[in-house]
Amino acid sequence: MALIVQKFGGTSVGSVERIKAVAHRVAKWRGAGYQAVVVPSAMAGETNRLIGLAREIQPSPDARELDVVAATGEQVTIGLLAMALQSLGVAAKSYTGAQVRVLTDSAHTKARILQIDEERLRADLEAGIVPVVAGFQGVDAAGSITTLGRGGSDTSAVALAAALKADECQIFTDVDGVYTTDPRIVPEARRLRSVTFEEMLEMSSLGSKVLQIRAVEFAGKYRVRLRVLSSLTAPDISIDEESASGTLITYEEDEKMEQAIISGVAFNRDEAKITVAGVPDRPGIAYAILGPIADANIDVDMIIQNASVAGHTDFSFTVHRNDYEKAMSIVRKVIPHIGAKDVIGDSKICKISMVGVGMRSHVGIASKMFRTLAEEGINIEMISTSEIKISVVVDEKYMELAVRVLHRAFALDQPQ
C-alpha cells in the first residue's frame, strides 16, 4: 500500500468549509487504497493574528514565548481536521510537533528539524488511522515548543515523508503545479510535468513562489519525491508518472533527459541595484563595500564586478527593495574611505531569469536571450549566470514584455 504525506496550506484550511473539503480530499485518497499522513498549516490569517497579539504585548517578543503562541495556530487546525475526517468515517488522530516528536534545535522562530520519531505514526498507519500532524512546529531537547519559521509546514511535510520513507510528499497549494512562467503575465504558460530540484530552487528564489526553498532543499537531501498539486481543483488520485496531476519535483537528472533545455522564465521585482563607480581595483575592496552591508543584516543577491580598466572598476550588487535606502546610506559612508568616485542606485529594476538544467550542455541560450530582448529595445543593465540559469536586470517597466517575448522565443508554450 503506497504511503503519501499530504500538506495543505493556510488558504486550503482557511475556513470550516475548506477544512471539510480537505477531509473529503483525503478520504478519496484513503478510499483509493493510499495510506496518508496529513500536515495542515494554520488557518489563513491566524498566524498573523497571533504574532500581532504578541507584538502588541511587546514589539520584540521573546522568541521562546512567541513560538508558544504561534504554534497554537496549527494545533487548532489538526484538531478540527481530525474531527472532519472522523465525521466522514475516516479514522484520524491529531499530533502536535511535540507529540510526534519532531525534535528541532533551539533556534526559536526559525528552528531546524534534527530528528523525527516516526513510531507512533507508523503504528497509527498500520491500524488504518490517518495521523494529522501539525506543520511548522517541533520541540527542542529541553521540551520547549519551537517553530520552523514562515512556510515551515512544507518542511514539516517533507521531513515526515523522509522519516516515514513515504512514496510521495504532496504539497497542495492554490496553483495546480509549477508553470513555465506566471500565467497572469503569459496566458500560454504551460504546467510542467516535472522539474528538477535545482530548477525548482531557482524558480522559487526568483519569484515563482510555489514551495518553500528549505522544503525543496530538504526533499533533495533526503530524496523525497515531491509533488505540487492544486487544492482548488480535483486532481487525479494517482502518483503514477504519466497520469498524476500537478508537477513532480525530481532529483535525478536522468528523469529529465527527454526534457526541454529551458524549464521556465522566472522574475522578481523586489530588488534594487546599487553601483559603486570608479572603484580603485585593489584587494579588499569588495569586502570594504559588502562587509558593512552584511553587518547591517542586509541580504545581497547578485554581485557583479566588471573587468578593470585603467586601475578602476565598477562594482554592482542588488538588495531587497526594502533594504535599498539603508544600503545606499551605508555605501555612501564607505566610498570616501575606498576612494571610489560615485554611488548610483536604482530601485526601479526587475530581474528576469531563464532556468533549466538543459542549459548546461547547450550553447547559445544566453545569446538567444540577449538577442530577443534587444529586438524589443530592452536594455540589459546587469547579467549574471550560473550552471542552470541566466539572469538579467532590466528596467522594471519592461518586465511583462520581457517575460512574454522570452517565453515565446524559447517555445515554452509547446509541450515538452
Add this chain to the structure above:
Amino acid sequence: MALIVQKFGGTSVGSVERIKAVAHRVAKWRGAGYQAVVVPSAMAGETNRLIGLAREIQPSPDARELDVVAATGEQVTIGLLAMALQSLGVAAKSYTGAQVRVLTDSAHTKARILQIDEERLRADLEAGIVPVVAGFQGVDAAGSITTLGRGGSDTSAVALAAALKADECQIFTDVDGVYTTDPRIVPEARRLRSVTFEEMLEMSSLGSKVLQIRAVEFAGKYRVRLRVLSSLTAPDISIDEESASGTLITYEEDEKMEQAIISGVAFNRDEAKITVAGVPDRPGIAYAILGPIADANIDVDMIIQNASVAGHTDFSFTVHRNDYEKAMSIVRKVIPHIGAKDVIGDSKICKISMVGVGMRSHVGIASKMFRTLAEEGINIEMISTSEIKISVVVDEKYMELAVRVLHRAFALDQPQ
C-alpha cells in the same frame, strides 16, 4: 521567601491591556519579595470560539480532538503573559500542562489531575523565574492533551499550589471576595474575611459562584490555603491574616471559632421541582422514580419524601431547569408502573439557603428562618437541611425579597 500561586480568569486576561495589567500586578508581588507561579485562563470568549469552531465541523466532536483545539486558548495566554512580565523586567517562562507535566486521567474534556511534576517549576523559582502555567489542561499517560472541563483553571492553580506546598493560592476574579450574599440583591451584603471550605462548597453550589467546586474540594483535600481576590481593584500585597484583602477559605474549624453562626444567604433559580403525589409507600419506589432519571444523565439536587399517610406518600425532587421537560416526561412514563396518583411540576421556583458552620451547635436557626419568611407571606414549598445549611424552595417571584429579609434578620450586614 513565601511562595504564592496566582490564578487569573478569562476576564482578567481578556485583552492585551488586561494581560499587561496582570503582569504589573504579579510584578508588585515579586517586588515585595514573594515567589510566584502564575496560572492564567484563556482570554475571555476564546474557549467558546474554539469550541464553536469544533461544533461547526462536527456537532458532537471527538473528545480527544476537542481538547487539542480547546487547550490552545490557555497556550496563547501563557505566552503573552510571559512576554508581558519580561517587558517589565520580571524573568518569566511559560509552560503548557504537558510541559509541566500535569498528568491526568484520559477522561477528555473533564479529566482529573493525578500527579504534577514540580521539579522544573521549583528550579525556575530558585533561579528567580516566574513560571506561567496554562490552567485548564494536562496530559494523559499516553501523551494526549486533556482538559479539566469548564472552570478547570481554578483546579489547576490549587493542584499546583498543593504540589509546590505554596503558602497561598490566590484566585483573582471579578469580585473582591466572598460576600454574605449577592450585593446586587442586598446592597448591605458584606465581604467575609474568611469562610470554611464546607461553607464555600455550599455557597458555590447554591449560587454564589466565585470558585469552582472542584477547586475548593481539591484545596480542602490537600489543605491548600485559598484566597479569593479582586483582579479589578488593588489588593494589599500581603498574605497576613489580618491585613490581607479578599476572602480566605480555611479548612480548620478553629479558625472560625469567633465567627458568626451564619456566613451567608445563597440562592439559585436554575432549578425546577417535580412532585410525584400519592406514591404507595413500599420499598424500591425511590429507585423506581430516580433510576430512569439517573439513566438519562439528569442530576438531581434536593430529594424529599414526606412521612407516610395511609400507606401513601409524596415524593419530590429538584433538577436543573434545562432538564425539567425531559425529567417530567420520564416520570410521567414511570407513574403507571408504580401506582402513583399524579405528577406535578413547577419550574418557577428558587432555592434559598442559609449557610454557616456555626449552625451545627446552635438551635433556633431554622425556626427563625421560617418565621422571617412567614412574616413576609412567603410560602415554603420544600425544606432540606444539612449540618451547615438550611435550604428552602419558594416561588421564584419572592427570591430577592426572601434574600433581603433573611440577610437583615440574621444581621449579616454587621461585622463578624
